[in-house]
Amino acid sequence: MTIKQILILIPLLPLLAAAVVGLLRNYLPRWAAHVITIAGVGAAFALSVHILSQTLAGFTLNESVYTWLNSGDIHFEVGFLIDNLSAMMMVVVTFVSLMVHVYTIGYMHEDPGYSRFFSYISLFTFSMLMLVMSNNFMQLFFGWEAVGLVSYLLIGFWFTRPTAIYANLKAFLVNRVGDFGFLLGIGMVLYYFGSLDYATVFERAPALAGAQVNLLGNCSWSLMTVTCLLLFVGAMGKSAQVPLHVWLPDSMEGPTPISALIHAATMVTAGIFMVARMSPLYELSTTALSTVMVIGAITALFMGFLGIIQNDIKRVVAYSTLSQLGYMTVALGASAYSVAIFHLMTHAFFKALLFLGAGAVIMGMHHDQDIRNMGNLKKYLPVTWITSLIGSLALIGTPFFSGFYSKDSIIEAVELSHIPGSGFAYFAVIVGVFVTAFYSFRLYFLVFHGEEKWRHAAHAHAEHSHDSKDAHAHKTHDDHADDHAHDDAHHHGLGSEDDPHEPGWVVKLPLILLAIPSLLIGYFALEPMVFGDFFKNVIFVDAEAHPAMEHLAHHYHEFMHSPAGMAIHGFASLPFILAASGVLLSWFFYMKRPDIPAAIKQRFDLIYRILDNKYGFDSFNEKFFAGGSRYLGRLLWKFGDITLIDGAMVNGTARTMGKIAARLRNVQSGLIYHYAFAMIIGVFLLMTLFVKIN
Secondary structure, three states, X not given: OOHHHHHXXXXXXXXXXXXXXXXXXXXXXXXXXXHHHHHHHHHHHHHHHHHHHHHHOOOOEEEEXXXXXXXXXXXXXXXXXXXXXXXXXXXXHHHHHHHHHHHHHHHOOOOOOHHHHHHHHHHHHHHHHHHHHEOEHHHHHHHHHHHHHHHHHHHOOOOOOXXXXXXXXXXXXXXXXXXXXXXXXXHHHHHHHOOOEHHHHHHHOHHHOOOEEEEEOOEEEEHHHHHHHHHHHHXXXXXXXXXXXXXXXXXXXXXXXXXXXXXXXXXXXXXXHHHHHOHHHHOOOHHHHHHHHHXXXXXXXXXXXXXXXXXXXXXXXXXXXXXXXXXXXXXXXXXXXXXXHHHHHHHHHHHHHHHHHHHHHHHHOOOOOEHHHOOXXXXXXXXXXXXXXXXXXXXXXXOOOHHHHHHHXXXXXXXXXXXOOHHHHHHHHHHHHHHHHHHHHHHHHHHHOOOOOHHHHHHHHHHHHHHOHHHHHOOOHHHHXXXXXXXXXOOOOOOOOOOXXXXXXXXXXXXXXXXXXXXXXHHHHHXXXXXXXOOOOOOOOOOOOOOHHHHHHHHHHHHOOOXXXXXXXXXXXXXXXXXXXXXXXXXXXXXXXXXXXXXXXXHOHHHHHHHHOHHHHHHHHHHHHHHHHHHHHHHHHHHHHHHHHHHHHHHHHHHHHHHHHHHHHOOOOOOHHHHHHHHHHHHHHHHHHHHXXX
C-alpha cells in the first residue's frame, strides 16, 4: 500500500464507519455500532502513527488528491499536506477519539441513541482529520464547517431537552459569527494572493507584506494585518476566545464523551492549529500578533476566575479549557507557535482525562453533577481518583508532569517577548497559574476528599421523593422516559443504600491510557518540539523581529540543559510557588475552613454576582443581539409585512383600484349619445396629437 493510499484511508475509514452505523442503525445489533466505529478509528490511529514515524524520518507530502472545480487559474482541490505538524495532530485526534469511543461503550450503554452517538463521533473524527490534513484553504474551510456541524448535532444529542437545543443553537450561531470573519479572510487570500494553496500563498506573502487596502473610504490598512485578523476571528469562534467564548460552557449539555472529544482535544484547538499553520502570514504583522496575544490573555485570566464559582463538575473543567486555550493563544501572539502546539498536545491528553474522569464521577454518583453533593469519592472510585489527580497536577503545571513543560514554556516565552501587550499578557498568565490551581483543587478536594456529603443529599432526596410521591404517580409515560433516558446533567442523587461505584473497564481503561501521556509526554517531547527541529520548515518565525523563542532556547540550554533540569529548576520558580499557593489555599478553604468561602461570598456579593453573571456576556447577547433581532423581526412584520406589503401594496392596490372603478362606473351610463360623444372627443384628441407630432 502506498503512502498516498494510506493517507486517503485515514479519514475515509472513520467516514465509512459513521455512514454504515448511521444509515443502518435500525438494522444492526447494538454491539455492531461500537465494533465498526472503533475498528475504523483504531485503524486510522495505527495508520497515523505510521505516518508520524515516516515524517520523523524526513518524509513530507504536499499533493492534490482530487480537483473539485477549476475557475480560470484558480483550482479548488482536495489535497494533503503531511509534515510533522499535521502528522502529530492526526495522532492526537485519532488517539483521543479512540479513547472516547471505548469510553462511550460504558457511558452510553443504556441510551436509546447509542448507535447514533457512535456515528456522530466517528463522523466528527473524519471532519477533524480533513481539517488538519488539508493543504489548501478550501479543504480547511470544509473541515472547519464540518466539525461545527457535527458539534451542533452532538451538543444537542438529547434533542428532547430544551437546554440542549438552546446550547447547540447557541454554539452554532456564535461559530457562524466567527466563520463569517474566517470566510472573509479566505476571500482576501484568494483575491490578493490569487490562490488557495498554502504553499503558493506563503511563497507570495513576503512580496505583499507592505501592501495596503482601502476598506473605508481613503483609510488604508495593511493587507496582511486585515487578512490575519479576519482569519483569527474564525479562530476566536472555534477556539472560544473572548467575546466568542460563550458557547463552550453551555455545550456541556451534551453527553460527557463529546466534552472530552470536542472541547478538550480537537474542535476547540482547530483555531490554534490554523494560526500556527499560517505562521508565515502572521509573522508579517506585529499588529495581528499583538491582538492575538491580548485576546488570549483576557481569555486565560478572566475565564479562569469564572471556574472558581462553578458547582457543576463539567462546567469547572469547561472553564479550565477556556483558560488553557487562552494560554495557547497568548503563545501564538508571542510568536511561540511551537510552544502553543506543544501545549495543545499535552492539554489534549490531560484535559480529555479530566473530562472522562468527571464523567466517571457522574456515573458513580448516579448522574449527580453538583460537586457540593460529593466528597470522599477516592474511597469508592480509586482509579478515577488517581487518574483525575494526575490530570489535575498536569493542568496546574506541576514539575515533571506534561502540563508543566508546555505551560512553563508559554509563561517564559511571553516574559521574553517584546510584542506590544506582552506585559499585560505576562501578568495574565502568571496570575492565571494561581487561579487555575485554586479552582482545579477546589474541584478535586470537594469531589474526592472530605465529608461524604452525598449521604445527606441522598437523605434529602429520599424525603423529597416521599413528599412528591403523589405528584410523581400522575406523571405520564413520556415524563418518566424523559427523566431516565438521558440524564447526563440532571441531578437525581444517590439512594441511601446505593454507594458510589467505580464504572467498568471500558471506562477505566481510557482513563489509564490517557493518564500515561498526561504524566510523561511533556518530558520526552519538550526538546524536539520546542527546542529541536521538529517544526523545521513547518512553522516560520522571524527571529529578528520576534526573538522570544530564540531567547527561550538560549535560556533553556544555558540554565536547564535537560527536561529534568527544567523540572528541578521549576520547583524554585514563581509559577510553581503560585500553583502551590493555590492548592494550599483551596485545601484550607474547603477542607479546614469551609465557612471562609461562604463569608467571602457574602462580603463580596457584587463581585460574586458579576462572576455568576459571566461578566454579562450572555445577558448582553440575549438582550442586544437576540432581543434586537426579535425587535427587528417584529418591526419588519408589523411595518414591512402588515403595513407596507399587505396594507399598502396588496390591500392598498385593491382599494385604489376599487375607488378608480367606482369613479369609472359612472361613465357607464348605458346611453348611446354619451358613448358617441366620448368617441368624438377621443377622435379629436388623437387627431390633435397626430398634427402636433407631424
